[in-house]
Amino acid sequence: MCKRFTRQLLSAIIIGGFICITVSKSDAIPAFSREHNTECATCHTIFPALNEYGNVFMKNGFVWTKQKKDDASTKPAAKNAVKGEGDQEKQRNKEVSSGTASPKEEEPLLGAPRKSEPLWLAGLPQTVPLSLSAALNASYNDDASYDKLDLSTRAISLLAGGVFRAKLAFYLKYNLYAEGEFDPAVSNTPLNASPPNANDLQEFYLVWRNTFDTPVNIKAGRLQPALSLWKKSDKVGISDFVTTSFRVGASTFSADAAEDAIEANAVLFDRLFVAAGVVDRNGQDSNEGYGHISLKIGGADFKGKEPDIDLDKESIYDYMYLVLGGYVYYGRNSDSLASNERNYFYRTGAEMDLVIKNARLKVAYAREHDNNADFAVPHDEQSTDALAAQAEYMFTPDLIAYARYELLNPGDGGSVQRYIPGIAFAPIQNTKVTFEYQHVADNTDSSNGDSNLYLLGIRVAF
Template structure:
């Protein structure tokens, strides 16, 4: 069947399914709790958050300023108020959600890859390609939680895998004026050091995560990435600015700094873009996976990071201090403001010092568990005006391998290098054309500068149209274009075009 007819067939099949779906009104967990629409917290189309949604998230999934006023689901009491006065001779009282805090997200995609053939050829339709279980809620006034469990996911003929993507708990002290200015988070989460919050980004749900969050420095054997998650502990908080507008946000954390499946899968091929067949990316990937098999981390060192950002104008970073009679559900993507952010991330991981030799065994003599000491740092500026949101970011990767890395040059001679730098510049634009229609554009300029096994700078262009056919049902049309690449294309740098359907219930 010609490609055009396949595409038309996919549209004809997908749109009626979406249009006939029930009008549930919002993403279910919090929609049921507060009896409100998903547009209360999302930037027109989910999962991207508006200013109110960010404040809700940063307050431990509580509506400012007084969460209890808006709760429509009667919680189950776990104790009584007088127990607080008896503590520590009584259990501190709490409550739990009355309704089960569970929702399901399902994805279906029709994809065309003109260069890299999928398991069905250049085109692929996964039916229901992914199903995810989401849970989130609060325990009393100071504890909250969030979880995302992949129940089903496959894009080829291999068996589906169940995987815990994220699960974390938040403690927000309510004494000494610390409420929401200081919060403690523990578990598996996306570090706030990440240049972009890809889990709540339109591009991630319709195209792919940002390279600034997922870039792998393959010659330095480093697949550590911000997205989708790391395991550790994080402190975060904020203060509203003068007049309750904007304000300061901060975060600091310690994580294991392990390779992520996405970085490993997206940077795999039998060749390497710069040096052709002289270095096998799959061999390095297999070696790193072998080194980490059965371990949370390959060494005893922990990674640490910090972030600071300040917002000028717009809603306060912790929300409004005044109590509203009802929650706003329309045009709340408009938040005239400018936000400046900066971060650093310091990590230690293993590296192969000779990528010309077999590296299939992570326990091999040429693998140093603490050899790569790396930095990630950068800054972002985000402006909101009318129906537009524009973000610019610079993200700098700095990997330094102790003892150096041996590789083969194009002429076959052995060369050695220590430093592996990458500068990534990103620009993103979201435009709310209609309350249910959001076009988005992203430009990424990637500049690797490796002592050995270098590759040329390149640009990646992404475009996405998100259309809400119901408040909880989204159809996306997207495309990614990278241009010419040396050697075999890797998944992260492949041209692709996609028609997607996502529904939450």
């Protein structure tokens, strides 16, 4: 048994060393690195997993938040008065640069290095906001009846993102090429739409930031609804959390799929994030809706402001933060526009993200109730529960190990458990190699049983 395992492990590693598989989705945007002239590690641990500052950047519509000037004692000792006439906006920026005025919320200073004034005035990003992400993966499934080794899945995506004059943000992910068989266990989750073009445009949305000078951002387009604390791409490993990727019966809904939606979200009281949206799906008799709320305790707040730490006093609480989140999604779908058989469902979830120094613990629970997930007559109501817990440890900034336990209880008998250890290594910040092992214990059906899957993924973004 031991020899067999070792042989399989070595096979997977060696073979995966030169090729790869499963299409794992990405939102890492090198375009942001170029635009802001900063490294990937500013926003990511090991890309595309976000750190707390990357999360702030995303929540704030891809703009660095401005810190409040609430401490008079920290202001510069002297300021130079700015005098003159001319363009009021330029004049104001000069005043801000010199410290005689406070900058308007979210607006970069013209005097900031490497910023082109004409481009800024025109509302254009400083660089062409395009980048590519490519993933090559290899898998070895010991229990498959054929194709034990699969080298045929890979993907290349075009990514774009940026902001026009700090008012209108945009994000786009277009799948240029994708090949691979769908398998939720290995992350190649399809979208909530039908082929042939469903998977091409994965996301494209606009964000009207601080609508009418309120904290509310309006987001519209094809987007992943703000449900989970972690966006689909926000992960160190290869496979998705079962709590967001599971589907029930013939229903195409999963919590991590992009939808045609309009969403309003806002950061309130610096540490509370709320979001609500409506989703438009073909074949609906009315729109679907969802809501999300999350609270951050400790660490930098949702606007990126650091906690007020006493540098003279040591405390473990200075190195930890906790995020608690919850969501609900209510919807309905069917297997075709002609069908009268609808499935009315709701999904609820609760999540926790705890970080203490180099260690991180993610816990997620989700429950979905469907009244007719197979679109059949008579209706077959069922509830599905999913639980996931993942521990991560950062050994070095470029090496993270993780272990995850997942439980899926379909509600109609039996359960599926997955044990998923893995390791991610980023020799260069834009290049990641991930090895993941999955042991699956499936007793939902007598024909199922235990299975083992080895995944090796290499991805680059540039």
